[in-house]
Amino acid sequence: MTPKHIWSGGWEAESEEDARRRAEAEAERLAHPERYEAPTTVHPTATGADEERSGLGRNRIIALAAVTVLAVGGGAFAAGALLDNNDSSSKGIARPAALPAVSSKPITPTRGQTRAGTIYAQDSPAVVSIRTSSGSGTGFLIDGDGTLVTNDHVVESATSVQVKFGTDGRTLRGDVKGVDPSSDLAVVHIDPSAVPSGVKPLQFADSTGVSVGDVAIAIGNPFGLDRTVTEGIVSSLGRTLTAPNGFQIDGVIQTDAAINPGNSGGPLLDDGGKVIGVNSQIATNGLSAGNVGIGFAVPSNTVRQVLPGLRLGKTVSHAWLGVHIEAPSGLSPSTPSGAAITSVTTGGPADDAGLQAGDIVTAVDGQPMDDSTDLSTYINSKAPGDKITMTVKRNGQTQKIDAVLADQPPKVP
Template identity: 40%
Template sequence: MAAQSLHVPDTVLLDAYSLSVSQVAETLGPAVGMVTTDGKGHGSGVVLSQDGLVVTNAHVVGSHRDVHLALPDGHRLAGRVLGADPDTDLAILKVDGSALPIATLGDSSGLRRGQIAIAIGNPLGFESTITAGVISALGRSLRSPSGRPIEDVIQTDAALNPGNSGGALAVSSGEVVGISTAMIAGAQGICFAVASNTVKLVLGEVLQHGGVRRAWLGVAADTVNLPRRVADAAHVGSRSGAVLHSIVKDGPAGRAGVREGDVLLALDGRPVEGPGPLLRMLGADAIGRQVRLQILRQGRLIELDVVLTQRPTVQG
């Protein structure tokens, strides 16, 4: 009697980890395509609505307005950039399509270190590539193409390469929790994604206003260390502040009397430890609001009231 050949279906052999990754690849993969602009540069994009809303990185589209999205099923869709926000390295596109496969944005605030992280994109032009790892760290800060810090960035060891930019970072449920944005050249397993909650904010701003609104002081700032006696006298509980320069004469701060070399210690009582914390305070909700600046000027503590305006687009 001949020995019987044993055939076990692959699904039985797959462990829970492999099965989880393969299921995400099957369900989410069709919604992640390749974004091209002038036919040369390329990145990835994630479809968010059946009628063609797509999120990608701002550095993928650059200054281009016309784009194309190639989906894994072979469809190539023309589209345009609805709005780009270099400060978060995100851009929202609208491509011509209907009944498109879509991805679901999850809640990135519920992530935990060690969770499975699955990246889908087009590294080096290789379409629909899947890599997997874990969420390595949360709450990172990463410098954006505009020079401003992107807050609440996700760090992962899921392999990313040029072309993954704008692709999806998902968890085992298949929800997208981040948009891949950067890797560190020469490092292994240190890659970053913009959190999905940031994507939701940018998406809402672009759809409602055509871009992301932010409040504006009309200054540039650098971090400066504070002597303990100064910090104690100012009651800011911080050993650093923001030294202000490049004051725009007709900007909010300039009109209020802010001078070159002033050190900003607090805004409405909240310590300003440097440019990053200052920028985080200048969201859309602060536009039109009067705020009180606590300033150190030539050894004296003074307070100035400033009415914040919307940051002009030309200011970058």
């Protein structure tokens, strides 16, 4: 039986061409091993006919183990990062309440059926394929008003997309209501009357309840294959990724459930069929853009906070300090832990406050900062306009420096 795919086009030829290129690269690597270190890379998991225009070809990111320089702040959304503004004419978000989280209990499969099969039968009708002029990805229905969730890097700059439910042959128009490159999330709206009969929206779980080793089930459209399900576990928590605009996404869920190009924007589900994350990126060994068992999902609590504003067409505001940071070099008993400032953005909050390259931030508002991730995560939990007090080591001396956080720029300066 020929595999079913919901979009016409050359995805099969593209896959064969990718396989040919990978085979050639592997042959070259085997012939000249001294030239290759097989670096790990992280790719957004959208797919398209033109790799340079798709989510896969742009924004290639060095793997987490190699990432040492982070742009602070930005990245994952935190509740404090919304503008408190109820003016509907404002470009800022109106601080609507977060989408609710529901309790999740493991589904008990019927006799002769697996848990993954039961969850797939329940949830897959709400999973859609999203296609733009440059590529395709996945999305899923979250309410009865025609609201779909996907990745920012799936819709890119499009204002409208094509949407298909796997249970329905029609191509629907989807209007992009809002995007947040800092969390790699987007909202697409379709006519609710066009949703196929019987399709139930997916619900969000509280991602703080997720533990390493929990069941993780992904549903998406890898290489255009309609609503493919894969199962694994939660491999790790609290990872960080680089967002499409270069800032940092915090609290990311790592999974070994197979995720491939085309899975972007699809749901990562727990054993109760509730959404714990939105699949966004995969790590590879540099020779292949396919799954090697390391995938990453934006956590559901980030999604729950960002989506109400995006659904209203508002802009999400993130706090920004305006520094690049890394772990202090030459760690030894005499080297302080903390976040080392490698550069300061001219005219940014850190520059205005007097921070300098070479400073090591060891605490903020009395909370210890053990490394660069701690500082980034703390800034991401604040809102523009918030004042922070940093404890800074400079030339062996400790001092306190106050800064007022600003709105994050559209991309890393």
